[in-house]
Amino acid sequence: MNKIISRMNGAQKNIKISEIPPKExxxxxxxxxxxxxxxxxxxxxxxxxxxxxxxTPVYLVPAPSDILAELAANLPRLLSAGLVTLAEALAGLILGSAIGLGLAVLITFWGRLEQGVMSLAILIKSTPIIAIAPILTIWLGFGHAPKVIITALLTFFPVLINALSGFRSVDTAILDYLHSLNASPQEIFSVARWPSARPYLFAALKVAAPLAMIGAVVAEWMGASSGLGRQMWLAYTNLDMPALFAAVFALTLLSTAVYQSVVLLEKRFLFWQPNS
Known part of the structure; x- marks a missing residue:
């Protein structure tokens, strides 16, 4: 492995690297x-x-001032519910990303699995999550498990597709060079395919992170004892529009925070990328 890396570093000295555009x-x-x-x-x-x-009456469309007043009055309750939803979303995001990445690695090493894996992935992706959520809630109860699974089902697909595209984005000249060094598939993966896939993975996470929050809330609507979805459902059944909008605003802020966290991680680990 070290021999291959040293040879590649030596070869890179003869390659003219284009100047990276200055940051804003x-x-x-x-x-x-x-x-x-x-x-x-x-x-x-x-x-x-x-x-x-x-x-317009407040029970139809509340004004932003009414929503802010509701947020201020019930901030501790919304924060507590938001932390529950955030924990479920992050757990599902981690699980879904691990599944998507693992399947992409399997397909990369064993291409014969692609047709079967992709057919199953597309089938799951094409099934409305609103149809799966009540079934999982009946099977697994009103705890955190169905929320995490539903979130994982929503997030694994973009990670799978982007990871697979990233593993296959390696320049053929690099692959030919590694083959000329008699590099094994595992060495090619660690030296070339994995570094090439990292920008694709962060692009997938930026899509999957907001989806994770949506998945957790949808699952909570089907049945939960806590969470922002539960708060939305209670406000909806009581026709309390300011409370409903306040919960939606809280979800929006949390989703934005999760997305920005992924962006910060991308800048930390892909600092050489012009757009990072």
Missing amino acids: TTIKKASGRLAGLGLLLAVFLLWETAVYLTG
């Missing part, structure tokens, strides 16, 4: 964030004005 300046990034914040505030202002001018 701090001022440009700050202006972009301020523009996004300004747009968000403008939407909330228009929303507040429209509700006030039309006299």
Whole structure:
């Protein structure tokens, strides 16, 4: 293995590496964030004005001020519920990512498995999660297990597809060079395929992370004793629209935080990527 890596490093000295474009300046990034914040505030202002001018009752469409008041009044309860949903989503995301990555590795080493694995994966992906959730809830009860499994079913597919694409994205010239060194499939995987797949994996995680939050909430709607989905269901049954919107806002903030965490991890581990 060390011999192969040293030879590849020696070969790279003769390769002209294109200059990486400079990163955005701090001022440009700050202006972009301020523009996004300004747009968000403008939407909330228009929303507040429209509700006030039309006299829309709060049980139909609450104003942003009503939602913020509900958030402030029930912040501890929403935080507690959000932590439950977050734990279920992260557990499902880890499980689904491990399954997707594991299947992609198996297909990479044993190509004959691809047709069977992909057929099953597409079948699971094509089945509406809203149809699977009540079945798993009946089988496994109202605990955390069905939420984690449902979340894993939602998240494994993008990881599987992107990981497989990443493993196959290695330049043929690199593969030919490694074959000329009599590298084993395991050595080719660790030296070439795995490094090539890492950007694809982070792209998959940025898709799967918000899906994990959605999956956990959908599962909680089917039956749960806690979580944001439970809070939404209670607000819905009581026609408490401010509480329902407050739970939705809390879910949005949590999903954004999870997504940004993946982005930060990508910048940490793929710091050489121009877009990281």
